[in-house]
Amino acid sequence: xxxxxxxxxxxxxxxxxxxxxxxxxxxxxxxxxxxxxxxxxxxxxxxxxxxxxxxxxxxxxxxxxxxxxxxxxxxxxxxxxxxxxxxxxxxxxxxxxxxxxxxxxxxxxxxxxxxxxxxxxxxxxxxxxxxxxxxxxxxxxxxxxxxxxxxxxxxxxxxxxxxxxxxxxxxxxxxxxxxxxxxxxxxxxxxxxxxxxxxxxxxxxxxxxxxxxxxxxxxxxxxxxxxxxxxxxxxxxxxxxxxxxxxxxxxxxxxxxxxxxxxxxxxxxxxxxxxxxxxxxxxxxxxxxxxxxxxxxxxxxxxxxxxxxxxxxxxxxxxxxxxxxxxxxxxxxxxxxxxxxxxxxxxxxxxxxxxxxxxxxxxxxxxxxxxxxxxxxxxxxxxxxxxxxxxxxxxxxxxxxxxxxxxxxxxxxxxxxxxxxxxxxxxxxxxxxxxxxxxxxxxxxxxxxxxxxxxxxxxxxxxxxxxxxxxxxxxxxxxxxxxxxxxxxxxxxxxxxxxxxxxxxxxxxxxxxxxxxxxxxxxx
Amino acid sequence: xxxxxxxxxxxxxxxxxxxxxxxxxxxxxxxxxxxxxxxxxxxxxxxxxxxxxxxxxxxxxxxxxxxxxxxxxxxxxxxxxxxxxxxxxxxxxxxxxxxxxxxxxxxxxxxxxxxxxxxxxxxxxxxxxxxxxxxxxxxxxxx
Numbered sequence: 001x002x003x004x005x006x007x008x009x010x011x012x013x014x015x016x017x018x019x020x021x022x023x024x025x026x027x028x029x030x031x032x033x034x035x036x037x038x039x040x041x042x043x044x045x046x047x048x049x050x051x052x053x054x055x056x057x058x059x060x061x062x063x064x065x066x067x068x069x070x071x072x073x074x075x076x077x078x079x080x081x082x083x084x085x086x087x088x089x090x091x092x093x094x095x096x097x098x099x100x101x102x103x104x105x106x107x108x109x110x111x112x113x114x115x116x117x118x119x120x121x122x123x124x125x126x127x128x129x130x131x132x133x134x135x136x137x138x139x140x141x142x143x144x145x146x147x148x149x150x151x152x153x154x155x156x157x158x159x160x161x162x163x164x165x166x167x168x169x170x171x172x173x174x175x176x177x178x179x180x181x182x183x184x185x186x187x188x189x190x191x192x193x194x195x196x197x198x199x200x201x202x203x204x205x206x207x208x209x210x211x212x213x214x215x216x217x218x219x220x221x222x223x224x225x226x227x228x229x230x231x232x233x234x235x236x237x238x239x240x241x242x243x244x245x246x247x248x249x250x251x252x253x254x255x256x257x258x259x260x261x262x263x264x265x266x267x268x269x270x271x272x273x274x275x276x277x278x279x280x281x282x283x284x285x286x287x288x289x290x291x292x293x294x295x296x297x298x299x300x301x302x303x304x305x306x307x308x309x310x311x312x313x314x315x316x317x318x319x320x321x322x323x324x325x326x327x328x329x330x331x332x333x334x335x336x337x338x339x340x341x342x343x344x345x346x347x348x349x350x351x352x353x354x355x356x357x358x359x360x361x362x363x364x365x366x367x368x369x370x371x372x373x374x375x376x377x378x379x380x381x382x383x384x385x386x387x388x389x390x391x392x393x394x395x396x397x398x399x400x401x402x403x404x405x406x407x408x409x410x411x412x413x414x415x416x417x418x419x420x421x422x423x424x425x426x427x428x429x430x431x432x433x434x435x436x437x438x439x440x441x442x443x444x445x446x447x448x449x450x451x452x453x454x455x456x457x458x459x460x461x462x463x464x465x466x467x468x469x470x471x472x473x474x475x476x477x478x479x480x481x482x483x484x485x486x487x488x489x490x491x492x493x494x495x496x497x498x499x500x501x502x503x504x505x506x507x508x509x510x511x512x513x514x515x516x517x518x519x520x521x522x523x524x
Numbered sequence: 525x526x527x528x529x530x531x532x533x534x535x536x537x538x539x540x541x542x543x544x545x546x547x548x549x550x551x552x553x554x555x556x557x558x559x560x561x562x563x564x565x566x567x568x569x570x571x572x573x574x575x576x577x578x579x580x581x582x583x584x585x586x587x588x589x590x591x592x593x594x595x596x597x598x599x600x601x602x603x604x605x606x607x608x609x610x611x612x613x614x615x616x617x618x619x620x621x622x623x624x625x626x627x628x629x630x631x632x633x634x635x636x637x638x639x640x641x642x643x644x645x646x647x648x649x650x651x652x653x654x655x656x657x658x659x660x661x662x663x664x665x666x667x
Contacts, residue, residue, distance in 0.1 A: 454539050461534030464588045468581070502577040509574070510581060 011278075017043070018277030033129055033280045033342075034378045037371070040284015053286040055351035058343050060227070062275045063156075064241045066129075066343070068223035069272040071153055071245025073265075077473050078146040079246070081504060085147060085318075085327055089335075090154035093313045097124040098162050100309035101302075105365075108301030111358055114170035119362050121166045122349055123306055123369055125159035126152045127342025129276055131381055138382070138391040143508070144331050148338055156344045157239035161187045163348050171355060190235025195243030198226045202244070203252030212263040215256060219264060220271075222248055238344075279343045283370065286346075291364050292371075298361055299368030306369050310339045328512065330388040337384055340373040341366075396456040400463075403452065407445045414438045458514070465511050469504060476500050525554040526627035531617050533560050534589040541632035541666040542593045548664070549602045554627060556604045558593045560586035561616045583608055614651055621661050628662040629655065 017039060025035045079086070102120035106113045128148050135145040161184055169175035202222045206215050222244050230240035253261060292299065314336045318327040327335075349366035352359045385391050417438065421431035453460040476497055483493040530545030532538045542558070549556035562582040564575070590606035597604045609616045621629050633648035652663040 456536060457534060457539040458536045460539075460592070461585070461589060464534070464585060464592075468584065468588075499577070502574055503581055506574050506578040506581045509578065510585065 014278055014281055015274070018274075018281055021281075022273075022277070029382075031134055031378050031382075033133070033276060034374050036277060036280035037284040037374050040281045041287055041289075042284075044285045044287060045289065053282045053346070053350065055347045058279065058347035058350070059237075062279050062343060063238065063347065064223045064227040065271055065275045066279070067153065067156065067238060067241045068219075068226075068245040069268045069275075070132075070149060071242045072219070072249035072268060074146065074149060074153070074246060074249065076246060076250040077476075078143060079150050081501075081508070082143060082147045082150055086150040086154060088317050089151045089313065091158050093151075093317060094121075094124045094155050094158040094162055096313050096316075097306075097309045098159075098166065100312060101305045104305035104308060105298075105301055108305070109298050109361075111361070112170075114166070114173065114175075115356065115358055115362070117166045118163065118170050118352070118356070119302070119365060120305075120309075121159055121163035122362075123302070123341060123345050123366060124162065125156045125341070125344040125348075126339045127156075127344060128152050128338055128340055129342065131338040131340060131378070134382055134385070138385060140334075140385060140390050144334060144390070147327075147331065148335060151335070153242050154239075157191065157236050157242060158184075158188065159344065160238050160348065161236055167352075167356070171353070187234070187236045188239055190233060191230045191237060191239035192243045194230045194233065194235065195226050195240035195245075196247060198222060198229065198240070199244035199247030200251065203248045206248065206252035206256055206260075207254065210257050210260060212257075212260040215260050216264055216267050219248060219268070280374075283343070283346060283367075283374075287367055287371065288364075291360065292368055295361055295364035295368070298365050299372075302365040302369050303372045306341070306373075310336055314339070330390060333384065333388060334381070334390065337377055338381055340377055341370045342374070346370060396452060396459065400449070400452055400456075400459050403445055403449050407442065407449070410438055410441050410445065414442070461514060462511065465507055465514065469507050469511075472500050472504055472507070525552070526625050527555040527557050528552065528628050528630065529557045529559050529617075529621055529624065529626045530593070530630045531559045531561065531613075532589065532593060532632065533562070533586065535632065536634055537632035537666055538589075538593075541630055542596065544664065544666045545630035546597045546600055546602050548628060548630060549597070549604075550600060552627065556597055556602050557624060557626075558590040558597075558604060558606045559609070559617065559620055560590050560607070561609045561611065561613045562586050563611060563613055579610065583610070614655075618655055618659060621655070621659055626661050628664060630664045630666065632666045 018036060021035050021039050022032060025032045028035065030038070098117060098120035100120070101123055102113065102117035105111065105116040105119055109116070111119075132145060132149050134140075135148070164187070165180050165183055169180070199222065202218050205218055209215060209218075223241060226240040226244035227237040230237040253264070256264070314332050318332050345366055349363045352362060356362070382391075414435065417426065417431065417434055420426045421428075426434070453463075479488070479493055479496055479500070482488045483490065488496075528545055528549045530542060532541055545556055545558075562579075562585070564579050564582055586608040587606070590608065594604045594606055607620065609620065617629065617631070620626075629652075631648065631652065648665055652665050655661065656663050
């Protein structure tokens with residue numbers, strides 16, 4: 001009983017500290033997660049708390065929650081447009097980072113190659129939560145945010161799979177490449193299949209049960225259920241959670257009512273805030289500074305190895321893959337410097353078995369790299385974004401967005417009123433009265449939008465391009481639907497959807513070009 | 525009556541350019557041709573397999589922008605037609621002006637020169653002057 005009370009007191013204390021940091025963080029210019037790590041560090045120096053960050057705590061409690069929330073909010077259409085670069089960075093990219101970091105650390109520290117490969121794998125997972133939060137605040141291009149977040153979602157899963165394989169090889173001293181490849185696919189595909197099945201099941205339930213309490217319960221069950229089920233079958237729990245989150249968030253939410261959607265978004269935003277706060281505070285609290293100092297040279301080598309391998313992977317893959325996907329060079333810089341490391345790497349480092357040689361040194365190197373990426377990269381990424389001009393948006397563009405947002409919201413409100421009236425919940429008089437004020441708002445917004453287009457005609461061109469993209473996405477969905485209904489064959493569907501994909505990619509290029517002014521060459 | 529050609533592609537002064545052309549066509553009681561020249565070479569393209577889609581989408585963008593301009597002109601009872609051409613902007617405009625035996629060309633010149641332009645504000649004036657000399661057609665530059 002006393003133990004429970006003591007744990008409860010510590011959790012309450014941590015939440016109080018996290019809340020205070022969040023309040024103060026609004027006034028200082030540091031990313032929230034970085035502030036938490038710093039405060040954790042300060043507390044551990046002044047008055048160490050009796051808290052232990054265990055791999056089980058991170059992997060079983062926090063990771064399913066954080067990954068599910070991230071995947072649940074990702075727009076699959078946007079993800080699909082970046083899928084090639086995301087998959088390339090998250091699968092061959094992780095394997096390449098593992099080998100490069102392993103090789104450099106082997107040369108720099110003299111540790112056995114098998115052991116350095118284990119470190120290479122555990123440090124390959126990126127954790128851009130600080131970067132993504134900054135993206136949202138600064139209004140960085142949404143596609144770039146999806147690329148960074150998407151890579152992180154999938155490389156967590158692949159890094160854990162590679163880590164497990166490397167660990168077995170390091171402990172046994174034997175590595176069979178064929179078995180390694182087979183295990184990699186078995187664990188990764190197995191996890192994704194479980195995530196897909198459970199995600200689809202819950203998505204069907206969400207679209208049929210319009211009860212916000214039941215739906216929110218279903219999503220929390222899915223986050224942990226997908227993870228636990230996959231782990232029971234010895235396949236990737238992380239990938240299961242990611243796929244389950246993607247499917248339920250994209251398929252399930254399409255049929256949910258506005259009330260349910262708001263409740264779901266609020267709940268998951270709160271849970272993610274809580275989990276992130278505790279994870280980053282615990283990271284700060286768990287840092288053993290004397291041990292880090294003892295291993296400072298190895299940490300230096302590890303930091304260099306991580307930066308060098310990240311540069312090779314981001315710039316190299318972008319260069320080799322330029323025929324398959326477009327990645328502006330500014331985005332490559334952001335992907336390179338924004339490749340922060342966090343909770344997943346720490347969880348893997350803490351789970352290293354006692355039998356592994358130089359275990360403590362590897363853990364120090366991991367803490368060192370995580371601290372470096374959070375405190376140095378995390379605090380300078382904003383300056384980089386500003387220097388690259390990725391945060392600068394003209395006032396008239398913001399004004400157009402505000403009006404568009406209000407127009408979208410007004411139309412949604414009008415649709416909801418119409419539904420309530422249709423269901424007999426609004427009398428004809430109330431419906432007519434309320435509808436009129438909404439229609440007035442709509443007219444005013446359209447008028448304001450027209451005036452804006454009159455003053456800044458280039459916004460109209462952007463609108464035409466974006467509307468075309470939306471229309472093409474709708475065509476894509478319609479084709480999938482036609483395929484499901486047996487109206488068209490798989491071959492025809494593939495041909496037509498490939499054409500749409502090419503057009504969407506071309507429109508992205510035109511939009512980027514128009515926004516950078518390249519296409520405005522003659523009369524403006 | 526010889527038509528008026530309005531070269532437009534949805535840039536920052538395009539609305540004013542179109543309105544000036546509509547006013548001129550009304551004043552001279554003549555047909556207005558909205559012309560858009562798209563040049564895919566100005567778009568950086570790493571993947572050549574996208575070339576066809578890119579050219580097609582640029583064509584569509586041009587058609588949509590011209591249709592929007594056409595709707596505005598028709599509201600003011602101005603008779604219009606549209607043309608989308610591919611290639612070098614200025615050369616195509618000059619050839620087209622000759623082909624339709626235009627009475628005047630209305631073209632916009634960007635206010636800002638911070639963006640990478642094929643030709644900036646001063647450059648448009650200079651090219652307009654050359655076109656006047658080469659074709660004898662009146663060129664109206666809207667800024």
